[in-house]
Amino acid sequence: xxxxxxxxxxxxxxxxxxxxxxxxxxxxxxxxxxxxxxxxxxxxxxxxxxxxxxxxxxxxxxxxxxxxxxxxxxxxxxxxxxxxxxxxxxxxxxxxxxxxxxxxxxxxxxxx
Amino acid sequence: xxxxxxxxxxxxxxxxxxxxxxxxxxxxxxxxxxxxxxxxxxxxxxxxxxxxxxxxxxxxxxxxxxxxxxxxxxxxxxxxxxxxxxxxxxxxxxxxxxxxxxxxxxxxxxxxxx
Numbered sequence: 001x002x003x004x005x006x007x008x009x010x011x012x013x014x015x016x017x018x019x020x021x022x023x024x025x026x027x028x029x030x031x032x033x034x035x036x037x038x039x040x041x042x043x044x045x046x047x048x049x050x051x052x053x054x055x056x057x058x059x060x061x062x063x064x065x066x067x068x069x070x071x072x073x074x075x076x077x078x079x080x081x082x083x084x085x086x087x088x089x090x091x092x093x094x095x096x097x098x099x100x101x102x103x104x105x106x107x108x109x110x111x112x
Numbered sequence: 113x114x115x116x117x118x119x120x121x122x123x124x125x126x127x128x129x130x131x132x133x134x135x136x137x138x139x140x141x142x143x144x145x146x147x148x149x150x151x152x153x154x155x156x157x158x159x160x161x162x163x164x165x166x167x168x169x170x171x172x173x174x175x176x177x178x179x180x181x182x183x184x185x186x187x188x189x190x191x192x193x194x195x196x197x198x199x200x201x202x203x204x205x206x207x208x209x210x211x212x213x214x215x216x217x218x219x220x221x222x223x224x225x226x
Contacts, residue, residue: 032212
């Protein structure tokens, strides 16, 4: 079945620097790739997503890139702020299985 | 409008007891999903509903787990004869329709089995 690998597991950056989180997926039929932010004690919140017919999507300080050939996608956060500190999860979705398969998460710490 | 809600927020139970976890999806959302998140780990898919039917139950960890949905609204996840390894946060999500659609998550129910 589909497998999603996420790296790094932890990431510490200085406020104002950029952060990049990378994920790879195994099934080329995957067609939807959301990114979620989870703060302590809360459910995951969608921050950005991308579909397989698009290579890049940007929303203010957040961007996601997708390389279908290599089967990987990345989250880019620019000008990081302390409130960006959280756990970030990538996920992939296949219509045939109707399942979101999540990566193992990246704990991001933005140091003031 | 209101988001996905779950109750209880916390549940502590003794090994061997049954528990029921409730999810109220966003009104009008056809699809509903249950996930399990063990401490410090990612989300594990359990089951999804299209309307009131669950086409794929293969994600349920064992036959002690069951779920139902009524009125294309509220869903209940039941765990019978709980075990310590069932301790986790159980998350519910809903989306407008099934498929590659945005899933909105509730805050979760933290289950602790003593």
